[in-house]
Amino acid sequence: MKDLISEIKEKLLKREEVSVNDKIPNPIVLKGLEYKERLTEKIVQKWIDENPSSFCETLGEGYSYIKSQYKIKIGLNYNYIDVLLFNVIDMNYVVVEIKVTELKKEHIGQIETYMNYIDVNLKKDFHNKTTGILLVRENNKWLLKYINNDGILVRNYITSDERVSEYLGGLK
Template sequence: MNFNYLVTTIEQTHSHFQQQATKAVNVSLTFRNWLIGYYIVEFEQKGEERAKYGKKLLANLAKSCSSIKGLDERTFRNFRLFYLYYPQIEPLVASQIQNSPIRMSLTSELEKNENLDSQLRILGSLTSEFQLTEFQLKGSIIVQSLSYTHIEQLITIENNIKRSFYELECIKGTWSVRELKHQINSLYYERSGMSIKPEMLSEITQQKAEIANPSDIVKSVYAFEFLGLKAKDAVEENDLESALLDHLQDFMMEMGHGFCLEARQKKILIGDEYFFIDLVFYHRILKCHVLVELKVEDFNHHNIGQLNTYVNYYKANMMQSDDNPTIGILLVTHKNTALVEFATTGMDNKLFVSKYLLELPKKEILEAFITNELQKWNS
C-alpha cells in the first residue's frame, strides 16, 4: 500500500460523504418548502380566518415570520406554487414526517387521522385541479435530482408538459441553475418543438450546457438561509473576489470622507429575482447612498447596466425625502489593471455632481488600489 493510495482513498471518502450531506440539506429544504406551501393552501381553503386575511395572507405571513431567515412574501408565493405544481411529492413528505412532531395538517380533525393513505387523500383533495398526469416525473426523482433553486425556475412554467421537458433535460444534463434559466429564456422547448430533428438539438444543447457542481446546492442562498448561515458567504464567487472586497471595504472606510458601511452583499428583490450589491455605504457628508460593485472580469455593458439598475432601485425604494441621489461605483479588473466607472442615473443636479466628485475617492486612486491588490495576489 503506497502513500498516493491513502490520499486517493481519503479524497474519495470525503467526496462521497460531502455529496450525501449536500443531498440531505437539499432534500430537507425541499420538503420544508413543499410542506409550507401545503399549509398555506390548506389555510386558504379550510382556515376559519381565511376571509379575514384574503389577498394579504402572504404579506401578513411574511411580517409575522420575519424572524425566520429567507421567508418573505415572494418565497411564500413560490412555496404555494411548488405544492400545487408538484403533487407527486406528497407521499415522500408524508412518509418523512411520520413519527415526528411536525403537523401533517393545520386542523385538529385531520391531525387525529394517523393513517398514511387517508392523509394522502386529504392532501390530494386540496389540489384537485393539479392532479398527477402522465407527463410528471416521480417525486423521488425530482427531490433527489434537482435542488430547490432549480425548482424555483421550473415553477415559473405553468404548462405541465413544458415543465416536465425542462425537468428531464436538466436532469439528463445535470444542468446548473444558471444553465436551466438560460435554456428557459432561450425558448429551448419551443425550438425543440419546431426542429425537424429535436434529438440533434438536444445533443448539441447538452454538449454546450454548463454542468452543476454538487457544492452549488449548499452554496445557494436558500440553503444558507435555511441553515442559519450568512447569505453573503454564498454569493462571493471566489477567494480573489472575497479578498478584494475585504480590503476594499477597509480602504473605503479609512478614506476619511464620511463613509458609513450599511451592508455587504445587500440582498434586494427586483421583480421576482434576488440580487446582491457588493458594498452599500451611506455618506454622511453627501447625505446619499454609495453602492459599490466589484467584478473580477473584463468590463462589459451588462456590468454598468446592472449597477444602474441598483441605483434606480435605491432611488425608488430606499431614498429618504432629504437624501441626495444614490451614487454607484463600478470597479472592474482586467489582468493587473483596473477600470472604475461611476453610475449616476437621473442625477441632474450639476452642483451635486461637482460636490460628489470632490468628496468621493478619485477614479485614479481606486484604480491604483485594485491594481495594487491584484499584483499582491498574483505575486
C-alpha cells in the first residue's frame, strides 16, 4: 500500500492524471480470511459481509459499503450484484463481482451489464459513471488486453495466509 501511495504522489507531482486503476492495489489482501484449500464465492462474500469496513479500507480511500447481494431486475429476471459500494471521493457507484476462477469473458459481460443497470436506474446526474471491480483468483493476461472499458478493473485477491506464505517463501 505504501508503494501505491508513493506512485500516486509521484504522478501528481508530474501533473499526470491519476486513474481509478492507479488507486486500487493488486492483489487485494483479504485480511483475516482464513486460508481454505478451496475458496468459494460464498466464503469470500461472507468475509466481506462480516468485514465491510476492512474490505472498503483495502480498496483505498472513500469507499462506503451499501449492500451485498444487491437485487436488480432485468426484464423478467432477478440478478444479484455481489457487492455494491459508493466512493464518496470519486462520486460514483462501484459494482464488485467475486469470482473464484480465472478471469473469463463472461465475467466482463456480467459486470458491464450490472454497471449499465446502476448508471440507468440508480446513478444521479451529478454522479460519475459506475466503476466495476472483478475480484478473481487468477488473471487471464490474454483476455485483459481486450477489455476496452476503462471503468472495469480486474484485481486478484489473496488471503492473509497466502500473503504470509508468500513472504516466508521469499525468505528461503
